[in-house]
Amino acid sequence: MRLTEAEWQIMNALWEGWPATAREIADRLPDSVNWAYTTIKTMLTRLAEKEAVEETKRGNVGIYEPILTRQNARRNALKSLANQAFDxxxxxxxxxxxxxxxxxxxxxxxxxxxxxxxxxxxxx
Amino acid sequence: MRLTEAEWQIMNALWEGWPATAREIADRLPDSVNWAYTTIKTMLTRLAEKEAVEETKRGNVGIYEPILTRQNARRNALKSLANQAFDxxxxxxxxxxxxxxxxxxxxxxxxxxxxxxxxxxxxx
DNA sequence: GCAATGCTACTACAAATGTAGAACCCGTCA
DNA sequence: TGACGGGTTCTACATTTGTAGTAGCATTGC
Structure with missing residues (x-):
């Protein structure tokens, strides 16, 4: 599981606490990240496709929680970096x-x- | 300077010794990387545009050498990773x-x- | 009952990335 | 002198990534 830069932003926000709605995640993003709400939804959908998060529904409102743990994401990222850049x-x-x-x-x-x-x- | 995965392959080969021709770089790539020669040329051109390598000519043959040092590339990569994944x-x-x-x-x-x-x- | 709110799903689109084909140029060897 | 080997540039095209618009469906407050 490889996260892109934008995906890290979302996951970081989600790891702060879950289950969470897209709105909650939006509120937690750093000020420097100024995405439209729909952008966040798009990212979440993609992350769900990649099975990094799971989406369930309460009514018609999406609730998200991580499947990929922060620890695993970090481990994967370090492994990739080691492979690419450090033999x-x-x-x-x-x-x-x-x-x-x-x-x-x-x-x-x-x-x-x-x-x-x-x-x-x-x-x- | 952000290197992509494919670019790391090229740069790793180039850092092994330079100046080097595209052919030499091709020969140094790990067996697992099985790119067409033109793919390597494309990557080198893009790396030259990004000023990660410099291309000069001997006759009409391109000679490449790194501008971005391995050390700097590593440093940048670690910094990105720290930013994305480790606050x-x-x-x-x-x-x-x-x-x-x-x-x-x-x-x-x-x-x-x-x-x-x-x-x-x-x-x- | 209807308009405003807020959420959803679907579609869009440019830039970056991965990967390569095509066509052209030049030296050399028969 | 013409075909072969090897280099070059240009163009191409699918996929992934970043970023968002649009239109439709509930909820609610009048």
Whole structure:
């Protein structure tokens, strides 16, 4: 399951809470995303076709919930990226993240935090 | 600069060594990629339009070399992914990589290696 | 009973992507 | 000198993606 950029927006909104109506999803989209309501419906229909979400009806109003989990979507995306750009392996990807000099300080901080959390987790 | 999946194939081949002709690039593509020669030429032309590669001529034969570096391409790809799928931050992305239980043993190994290399690097 | 609201389904359409065919040009070898 | 091999450019076309318009069907407030 490959999500497009626009689909990520919708799924991100849906993962915030479900079941949800198209209207609710619309309200949750970031301000930078200014789609017509029908655009959102179209995306949801396509996502339902791809079986990333399930659509049910309450009356004639569509209710949506994710089938694809955020975790799986993330996993798939990372796998694709690793395949395309890092010879299919996570090691080099990780290595790149750690070594790349052009990360901002903030980003380096975040990496360190993640590493530390991992260490903590490992000790329990 | 956003590369599509097919474009990654071409760029990966080009990054293996340049300047290179379309024929050389074709020969370097993995067996799984079985494109007509003209397909490769089309991709190269499009990549030149996007200024990801530069095309020069020796006689009437096109010679290609990357303008976009592998490092930058990787950086861009990771940034996009972080934006779409991890609230724009590398920390959560990294955290996910470390914590995700569904990584294979091999993948976990690779992560560990990457971590260890980082430690070594830090000590020098 | 009818108009405004709000939802739905269906259709549309441009741009990007994947993939390639056709036709043309040039050097070379018989 | 003419056919072959290999390169080139241009054109083509289906599919996917981004984005939305339109028209039709309930609900409701007068």
């Amino acid at each position: 299919g392996a996570f090691g080099p990807l990780m290595h790149f993240l750690l070594e790349d000099q052009n990360l901002s300080d903030r980003q380096r901080e975040q990496l360190l935090e993640a590493l530390q959390q991992r260490e903590k987790g490992g000790e329990q | 724009g931050a590398f920390g959560p992305l990294m955290h996910f990589l470390l914590e995700d239980q569904n990584l294979s043993d091999r993948q976990r190994e690779q992560l560990l290696e990457a971590l260890q290399q980082r430690e070594k690097g830090g000590e020098q």
